[in-house]
Amino acid sequence: xxxxxxxxxxxxxxxxxxxxxxxxxxxxxxxxxxxxxxxxxxxxxxxxxxxxxxxxxxxxxxxxxxxxxxxxxxxxxxxxxxxxxxxxxxxxxxxxxxxxxxxxxxxxxxxxxxxxxxxxxxxxxxxxxxxxxxxxxxxxxxxxxxxxxxxxxxxxxxxxxxxxxxxxxxxxxxxxxxxxxxxxxxxxxxxxxxxxxxxxxxxxxxxxxxxxxxxxxxxxxxxxxxxxxxxxxxxxxxxxxxxxxxxxxxxxxxxxxxxxxxxxxxxxxxxxxxxxxxxxxxxxxxxxxxxxxxxxxxxxxxxxxxxxxxxxxxxxxxxxxxxxxxxxxxxxxxxxxxxxxxxxxxxxxxxxxxxxxxxxxxxxxxxxxxxxxxxxxxxxxxxxxxxxxxxxxxxxxxxxxxxxxxxx
Numbered sequence: 105x106x107x108x109x110x111x112x113x114x115x116x117x118x119x120x121x122x123x124x125x126x127x128x129x130x131x132x133x134x135x136x137x138x139x140x141x142x143x144x145x146x147x148x149x150x151x152x153x154x155x156x157x158x159x160x161x162x163x164x165x166x167x168x169x170x171x172x173x174x175x176x177x178x179x180x181x182x183x184x185x186x187x188x189x190x191x192x193x194x195x196x197x198x199x200x201x202x203x204x205x206x207x208x209x210x211x212x213x214x215x216x217x218x219x220x221x222x223x224x225x226x227x228x229x230x231x232x233x234x235x236x237x238x239x240x241x242x243x244x245x246x247x248x249x250x251x252x253x254x255x256x257x258x259x260x261x262x263x264x265x266x267x268x269x270x271x272x273x274x275x276x277x278x279x280x281x282x283x284x285x286x287x288x289x290x291x292x293x294x295x296x297x298x299x300x301x302x303x304x305x306x307x308x309x310x311x312x313x314x315x316x317x318x319x320x321x322x323x324x325x326x327x328x329x330x331x332x333x334x335x336x337x338x339x340x341x342x343x344x345x346x347x348x349x350x351x352x353x354x355x356x357x358x359x360x361x362x363x364x365x366x367x368x369x370x371x372x373x374x375x376x377x378x379x380x381x382x383x384x385x386x387x388x389x390x391x392x393x394x395x396x397x398x399x400x401x402x403x404x405x406x407x408x409x410x411x412x413x414x415x416x417x418x419x420x421x422x423x424x425x426x427x428x429x430x431x432x433x434x435x436x437x438x439x440x441x442x443x444x445x446x447x448x449x450x451x452x453x454x455x456x457x458x459x460x461x462x463x464x465x466x467x468x469x470x471x472x473x474x475x476x477x478x479x480x481x482x483x484x485x486x487x488x489x490x491x492x493x494x495x496x497x498x499x500x501x502x503x504x505x506x507x508x509x510x511x512x
Contacts, residue, residue: 145295145298145299145302147287147291147294147295147298148287149219149220149285149287151298152219152287152294152298153219154298154301155294155297155298155301155383157297157379157380157383157384157394157396158287158294158297158383158387160393160394160395161218161383161384161386161387161389161394162215162218162219162387164389164393164394165214165218165387165389165416165417165420166210166211166212166214166215166218167211168417169210169211169214169417169420169421169424170207170208170209170210170211170214171207172421172445172446172447173197173445173446174196174197174206174210174424174425174428174443174444174445174446175193175196175197175443175444175446176188176190176192176193176196176197176432176441176442176443177441177442177443177444178440178441179440179441179442180484183474183477183478183483183484184478185483187441190437190441191234191235191236191432192235192428192432192433192441192443195235195237195238195432196428196432196443200225200237200238200239201228201237201238201239202237204238204239204240209225209238209240210424212240213225213240213276213278214278214420216240216243216278217278217279217280217285218280218285218286218287218387219285219287220243220244220285221243221279221280221283221284221285221288222243222246222248222277222278222279222280222283223240223243223276223277223278223279224240224241224243224246224258224275224276224277224278225238225239225240225241225275225276226238226239226241226260226270226274226275226276227273227274227275227276227431227432229274235431235432238276241260241275245260245261245262245263246258246259246260246275247259247260247261248277255272256272256277257269257270257271257272258270258272258275258277260275272430272431273430273431274431275431276427276428276430276431277427277430278423278424278427279423281419286386286387289386290382290383290386293379293382293383293386294383294386296375296379296382297376297379297380297382297383300375300376300379301376317360317361318336318340318354318358318359318360318361319358319359319361320357320358320359321357321359322357332355336354336355336358340352377396377398380394380396381396384396387416388415388416389412389416390411390412393412413447417447421445421447424443424445425442425443425444425445428443429442429443446481448480448481462476462479466493466494467493467494467495468493469491469492469493472488472489472490472491473485473488473489473490474488474489
């Protein structure tokens with residue numbers, strides 16, 4: 105390593121294979137897990153999480169996905185029913201393994217994808233190739249590879265032992281967009297936020313600007329000037345600690361100038377707010393969910409929450425459903441079984457709007473009551489497959505019989 109270090113660095117190989125990477129090759133940054141930014145700071149998964157907006161975005165997306173129930177359904181005519189008899193339902197709805205819940209595994213793998221580009225979990229099978237457990241794999245221990253026909257496989261380096269090759273059906277693979285971490289794609293914006301955060305810490309720490317300055321147009325040199333400055337400092341500190349509200353009286357020739365916030369400091373605050381917006385764009389999260397409430401109102405906050413579900417969470421949920429189906433279902437089972445997230449909890453805030461829309465769709469005979477119930481993850485009911493307007497349907501029920509009035 106001493107000779108020619110400026111030319112090549114030997115990457116950490118797996119098994120007997122080793123690869124040399126030039127220092128000018130961008131792939132070397134993946135090797136060490138860091139990404140340089142134009143701001144001069146190093147952006148990595150660890151350092152990026154120290155930026156509050158990045159931490160909140162990663163926490164919000166991963167914990168929301170982890171909190172949503174996921175179930176395995178079976179098609180039953182025009183309706184659907186939960187396939188509780190299949191082992192895949194337990195792995196996605198209850199426990200991924202004896203010590204990790206299904207929701208916690210989704211939190212961990214989604215965070216891995218957001219910070220490293222992809223989340224991985226190994227499928228442990230028993231008996232007749234039935235999935236029994238899911239175990240998280242650290243992103244740095246997995247190398248995706250492809251056969252000549254494009255079929256993927258994975259090289260996994262455990263903490264102890266030799267490298268293992270796993271089929272794509274034995275690795276739960278949840279990628280970020282483009283299989284690249286948002287931290288990598290938005291490294292410059294995150295780097296600027298880190299610089300601003302560091303500057304603010306120094307500004308309000310040892311390098312904070314004083315509240316005011318004391319000046320004298322008549323210079324005093326030597327011991328006299330030093331004694332005057334020391335006495336003036338004592339008087340100033342005594343006045344600051346006095347809560348009586350007495351006016352400050354300065355010696356002859358001394359003036360006090362209060363320090364105000366210049367325009368550059370006001371722009372600094374604006375820049376910090378703008379970096380929150382930039383990080384929100386990187387992760388696809390509405391700014392008000394990162395507590396940037398400058399332009400949030402009661403009316404647009406509800407709409408932005410709906411866009412968070414449709415534009416941010418929905419692609420992640422689709423990736424999770426596809427990943428589950430790939431490793432937990434056989435090709436024959438994929439014709440009748442499918443995984444689906446229950447998102448009713450995220451739509452409860454707009455329950456009145458959903459009820460109004462469903463009511464109109466049923467009234468115009470565009471949906472049946474059972475189709476509405478299926479959309480709400482409710483079982484079908486008898487007679488619910490008829491396209492009829494319940495508001496105009498006539499009945500054959502005759503008028504109610506009124507009992508005769510008894511004479512006194």
